Amino acid sequence: MNEQLGNKTQAGDASVDAGQWQRVMAEQGGIGDDGSKKAESEHDLKKQRAFKRGWAGMINWYKNHPDEIEDVMYAGAEHDLEWYQQNFTNDAYRTERANLIEGRLKREREVSAEIQSQELVDSETALQLARERINQEYQDYIDAKKLASQEIHDREDNDEEKQAIKELQLELANKQLNSIRELTSEESQKLNEALKNGDINQAQYDARFQTIRYHVLKQIKNLGDLYPSFANSEGFKEDYDRISNELAEIENSFAPQPQEAPESEEGDEAKDETDNPVAEESEDAGADDGTNADLVDEEQGAAPGVASEYTDEDVDKPKGDDEVGSEGSDEAGDKGSDISNIWETYFKKMRKKTTTGASLNDGGGNNKKSDQDNPKDGSEDDLKDDPEDKGLSGDSGGSQSDDPDLKTKADVMRKRDELPKKYSEEKIKKKRAELLRQNEERKLEKARTELAKLYVEQKSIFASKEKRNAYEDALAKFSEQITEYLGNEAKRQEEEQRSRDDAEIARTYRNWEAEGRDAEAIDKFLEKKQEAAERKRQSEKAITLASGYADERIAFAESVKNELKSRPLYKKAIGKLGSIFRLGRRSADILSQNHKLWQPGQPQEEPAQIRPAEPAQPNPQSPQQAVDSGTQQDRDWFNRNGNSGRSINDPYDSADGAGRGFGIDDQPSSDPSAA
Amino acid sequence: MLNLPNSTEFLKDIGVGNADQETKSEIIAKIEYLAKERLILKVLEKLTEEQIAEFNNIEDEGQSVAWLETKIPELPFMISDIFMDLKDEIIAQKVKIMEQQK
Numbered sequence: 001m002n003e004q005l006g007n008k009t010q011a012g013d014a015s016v017d018a019g020q021w022q023r024v025m026a027e028q029g030g031i032g033d034d035g036s037k038k039a040e041s042e043h044d045l046k047k048q049r050a051f052k053r054g055w056a057g058m059i060n061w062y063k064n065h066p067d068e069i070e071d072v073m074y075a076g077a078e079h080d081l082e083w084y085q086q087n088f089t090n091d092a093y094r095t096e097r098a099n100l101i102e103g104r105l106k107r108e109r110e111v112s113a114e115i116q117s118q119e120l121v122d123s124e125t126a127l128q129l130a131r132e133r134i135n136q137e138y139q140d141y142i143d144a145k146k147l148a149s150q151e152i153h154d155r156e157d158n159d160e161e162k163q164a165i166k167e168l169q170l171e172l173a174n175k176q177l178n179s180i181r182e183l184t185s186e187e188s189q190k191l192n193e194a195l196k197n198g199d200i201n202q203a204q205y206d207a208r209f210q211t212i213r214y215h216v217l218k219q220i221k222n223l224g225d226l227y228p229s230f231a232n233s234e235g236f237k238e239d240y241d242r243i244s245n246e247l248a249e250i251e252n253s254f255a256p257q258p259q260e261a262p263e264s265e266e267g268d269e270a271k272d273e274t275d276n277p278v279a280e281e282s283e284d285a286g287a288d289d290g291t292n293a294d295l296v297d298e299e300q301g302a303a304p305g306v307a308s309e310y311t312d313e314d315v316d317k318p319k320g321d322d323e324v325g326s327e328g329s330d331e332a333g334d335k336g337s338d339i340s341n342i343w344e345t346y347f348k349k350m351r352k353k354t355t356t357g358a359s360l361n362d363g364g365g366n367n368k369k370s371d372q373d374n375p376k377d378g379s380e381d382d383l384k385d386d387p388e389d390k391g392l393s394g395d396s397g398g399s400q401s402d403d404p405d406l407k408t409k410a411d412v413m414r415k416r417d418e419l420p421k422k423y424s425e426e427k428i429k430k431k432r433a434e435l436l437r438q439n440e441e442r443k444l445e446k447a448r449t450e451l452a453k454l455y456v457e458q459k460s461i462f463a464s465k466e467k468r469n470a471y472e473d474a475l476a477k478f479s480e481q482i483t484e485y486l487g488n489e490a491k492r493q494e495e496e497q498r499s500r501d502d503a504e505i506a507r508t509y510r511n512w513e514a515e516g517r518d519a520e521a522i523d524k525f526l527e528k529k530q531e532a533a534e535r536k537r538q539s540e541k542a543i544t545l546a547s548g549y550a551d552e553r554i555a556f557a558e559s560v561k562n563e564l565k566s567r568p569l570y571k572k573a574i575g576k577l578g579s580i581f582r583l584g585r586r587s588a589d590i591l592s593q594n595h596k597l598w599q600p601g602q603p604q605e606e607p608a609q610i611r612p613a614e615p616a617q618p619n620p621q622s623p624q625q626a627v628d629s630g631t632q633q634d635r636d637w638f639n640r641n642g643n644s645g646r647s648i649n650d651p652y653d654s655a656d657g658a659g660r661g662f663g664i665d666d667q668p669s670s671d672p673s674a675a
Numbered sequence: 676m677l678n679l680p681n682s683t684e685f686l687k688d689i690g691v692g693n694a695d696q697e698t699k700s701e702i703i704a705k706i707e708y709l710a711k712e713r714l715i716l717k718v719l720e721k722l723t724e725e726q727i728a729e730f731n732n733i734e735d736e737g738q739s740v741a742w743l744e745t746k747i748p749e750l751p752f753m754i755s756d757i758f759m760d761l762k763d764e765i766i767a768q769k770v771k772i773m774e775q776q777k
Contacts, residue, residue, distance in 0.1 A: 487772040542690035543698055545769045550705040553764075557712035564716075569724060572731045577715045580740055 107134060173223050173230035180219050187212050214250055217243050433492055440485045444552070447478045452559035478556070486548045490541045497540060501533040680758055689765045710757045717757070721747050 111130035116123060191212075195205045224231030224240045231240045454471040505526055512522045564570035682703050686692050691702060722730065726746060733739045744750055 483768060483771055483775075486768065487775055490772060491776060539691070539693050542769060543694050543702070545772060546689045546691050546765050547698075547702055547705060549765050549768050550702065550709050550761075553761075554705065554709045554712060557709060557716060560716055561712065564719065569727055569731065570719065573719060573722075573727045574715060576731065576739060577718055578711070580736060580743070581711050581714055 169227040169229035170233060173227040176223055177220070180216060180223075184212060184216050214247075217247050217250075221247055433488075437485075437488065437492070440481070440488065444478075444481050444485055445555075447474070447481055448552075448556050448559050450474060451478050451556065452563045455560045456563045482549065482552045486545055486552070489548060490544045493544055494537050494541055497537050498533075501530070501537070505529055505533070680755075680762070685758070685762060688762055690769060706758075706761060710754070710761065713757050713761075714754060717753055718743065718747060718750070 108127060108130045111133055112123065112126040115121065115129045115133075116126035121129070191200075191205060191208055194200045195202070200208070221240070221243050224243075231237065451471070451474045454467070454474050458467040458471040508529070509522060509526055513519065561574055565574060680688075683692070685706070686694070686699055686702065691699065694702070719727065730739065730742060730746075733742055747753070
């Protein structure tokens with residue numbers, strides 16, 4: 001043995017078993033149990049270094065020598081070094097090691113016998129084949145573990161991906177902002193021209209201006225709602241909040257309000273504006289921004305009905321010139337600058353604040369009050385003259401970026417193509433799933449209502465056969481719909497839970513890895529945790545299905561009952577029956593061992609509130625709480641057992657114990673994941 | 676006698692025996708409520724409109740129960756049948772969905 005160990009050391013491999021070294025050195029009078037005695041020769045020095053290098057080096061050696069499989073079991077003991085240093089010479093260690101080797105030998109004999117019986121080879125060959133097979137099995141096991149570990153890394157190592165999502169959101173938001181800007185510029189230009197040409201009067205202009213303003217703000221807010229990264233981007237959040245508040249004010253000002261004449265010197269003409277929310281806004285929010293339009297408002301009433309002609313569609317699809325009036329105005333340029341102020345206020349800031357993707361372009365509508373000496377009509381010339389638009393692409397709606405690496409639109413597109421598309425796809429997928437679910441719920445509700453009516457119709461003993469058949473058909477269809485709905489719902493919840501579980505496991509993995517714990521030991525433990533999570537998901541699924549089914553059937557029964565209640569005769573009977581068929585006990589006793597399900601006619605001391613107020617929910621807190629609380633449990637368990645080095649790398653420990661190759665009862669005393 | 680299932684066994688049978696207590700209580704409450712609703716409808720199905728009118732005219736609750744037992748002798752069995760049916764439906768639903776999602 002000494003010779004063997006010495007050879008390993010002389011070959012530069014200093015990672016032999018520390019316990020072996022310890023005993024060898026002790027026999028040779030080299031170092032003592034504490035490993036502190038100085039070496040007496042170069043050979044001893046190597047041994048001592050080997051000892052000091054300890055388990056980390058040993059583990060590497062084992063990984064490169066899978067044929068030493070019986071020792072690999074100890075590879076998980078990296079973090080138990082202290083324990084082993086204190087105990088590795090005691091009887092328990094020796095017994096354990098003997099069992100380990102015995103287990104390996106036993107396993108070899110079993111496999112060898114199997115090979116020999118199947119392949120008719122001699123015992124020596126069979127034994128050799130058995131060793132190779134065991135080694136290969138072990139290697140496969142290790143490879144699978146590494147692969148699984150890598151997959152977890154790949155799936156959850158998403159800091160970069162999160163950043164990519166953020167960038168993608170900003171780019172998409174900017175792109176859509178540019179579309180809004182283009183549209184607004186176009187509208188602005190048309191409006192200015194219409195006013196300039198006398199096609200519309202000032203009041204019409206004002207009303208339309210405020211309509212555009214309203215929709216622009218709304219679309220910006222929608223962008224913020226759609227892209228949280230955009231809404232929360234540095235510097236924009238404040239603007240976003242202000243836009244939200246302004247929109248709320250505008251919307252509150254028209255939707256539910258009684259139509260009262262605004263305080264206006266213009267009398268009836270101004271009153272007509274109240275019919276249109278945006279026209280009303282022209283007096284409220286419009287006055288706040290101090291635009292020329294507000295000044296004109298005080299001098300000139302809005303034309304009746306003008307604003308109401310301008311709808312969402314109008315903003316999305318600009319009207320032609322034939323739709324405007326005939327009055328002219330010299331203030332067209334000023335009005336154009338009013339609209340462009342929207343961009344001044346919100347969009348130009350964004351251009352400076354967003355750092356990626358297409359930046360904003362003030363475009364044709366970017367006429368400023370300071371330019372009143374040279375009123376702009378939103379033309380390309382104006383854009384080119386505008387120093388604020390330096391570096392921006394006026395004809396394309398703005399595709400250049402502040403990012404020096406994104407100088408052209410092509411650069412932006414290329415960059416976006418490089419971003420992980422799957423996230424936008426996932427978002428779309430999620431949205432689609434939500435819409436599908438809502439659609440299913442609507443269909444289900446409709447089917448339920450129809451079925452309830454059919455139920456009542458066919459209930460009469462005088463009901464025709466056709467009606468009974470119609471009910472039966474509808475009932476069958478309804479059942480199918482419930483199946484589909486619950487199946488989709490359960491699947492959706494399962495996927496969401498799986499995502500959370502995987503994330504939790506990955507976090508645990510990373511934390512433990514960062515703490516320097518042995519990767520294979522962690523893998524072993526996390527595998528059990530994944531299995532437990534799968535069991536829990538299936539349990540949650542069963543709950544969702546049972547609870548959801550009960551909910552749907554309750555809803556149907558209540559629909560029928562409500563249908564029947566429309567008849568006084570039935571209404572009274574239902575009331576009486578409901579009073580008679582009461583619960584036989586308090587709900588607190590529901591789960592008592594001897595409890596039988598509900599019996600009629602047993603008055604209860606206090607009515608149990610049994611009607612669920614909410615639709616079926618799989619108790620969303622519970623799984624996460626379980627995971628959270630389990631994390632500490634896991635740590636405790638790991639601290640107690642995971643570092644012991646026992647069986648952690650045992651590729652043969654199956655659930656039923658069969659095939660455990662090493663003869664050691666290495667099951668943890670309390671595995672939380674097995675619960 | 677009624678052959679009502681034990682609630683614990685019922686939950687096990689429908690595959691939610693390992694749920695936490697709160698969830699189990701919630702499900703049992705739903706099941707019992709649904710059973711009650713179904714029972715009311717089933718009783719109404721068994722009665723003619725004339726009988727329903729007669730039933731409505733009985734003021735005393737005890738007499739109402741006795742009257743129902745007279746008109747619907749199988750009433751106690753209807754209750755246990757409802758629970759059995761519910762259990763079967765839930766299990767069948769679960770199996771069907773699980774099969775579809777394999």
